[in-house]
Amino acid sequence: MTGAVRVVAHRGASETERENSPRAAAAAIAAGAWAVEMDARFSADGVVHVAHDPDLARIAGLGAEVAAMTAAEIAGHRAPDGDPWVPTLRDLLAVVAGRVPAVIDIKIRGPEMLRAIADAAPPGMEPDLVLGVRAIEDVAAARAILPRARVLGLLPGTGDPAALATAGGFAIRFWEPDATRERVAVAHATGLEAWVTAGRSGGRGEEAVGACTPDRLRRLAALGIDGILVNDPATAVAVLTAG
Secondary structure, X not given: OOOXXXXXXXXXXXXXXXXXXXXXXXXXXXXXXXXXXXXXXXXXXXXXXXXOOOEOHHHHOOXXXXXXXOHHXXXXXXXXXXXXXXXXXXXXXXXXXXXXXXXXXXXXXXXXXXXXXXXXXXXXXXXXXXXXEOOOHHHHHHHHHOOOOEEEEOOXXXXXXXXXXXXXXXXXXXXXXXXXXXXXXXXXXXXOEEEEEOOOOOOXXXXXXXXXXXXXXXXXHHOOOOEEEEOOHHHHHHHHOOO
């Protein structure tokens, strides 16, 4: 852990490197992040790839949808650094395995995705997986298919900490505007860790998802949170471990 708060690199060190790329993951680890967060969705042939958006428009200027392309077609779209714009989950997990945990934001619900994640993970990595699910009913499937992994509730609104804890969750995520001392305390009372995604959904500039200033980092830490997802893990580690 990096001090009292787990610093989770949102899409890797995406403030300085291309999001969800091997370089972003490596930079996050070098910065001292506790974990690297990544997004999981299927290609047309059922291979799990790491992409936040359903298509490549924002990151690559291409309208092609991940779910409409085969793994070979996706691999053919290369970023300027020579790597695919969208790596496979297997390849990105290989970068972090044995070094830090991987927090996986599961974009496609259902047991098929969970089984594919289990297949993509290197041997022995299951305890270092944190599975981000978007509904309470998905916790049971995650626990059944990957019983040694931890489950993070990426629930709508402020979620239902008690129900998440009862189902076997490990932590609940709040958006920064929703994070309060009272909500953190309620999560802790159920046995959950309280994590925050910096910024806000749909935000821009300093309020963009994962963006956070030192003052806001200190404010959130003072609420008693256990984890924070940020684009700039180096700054977060420096601020949150300062004496």
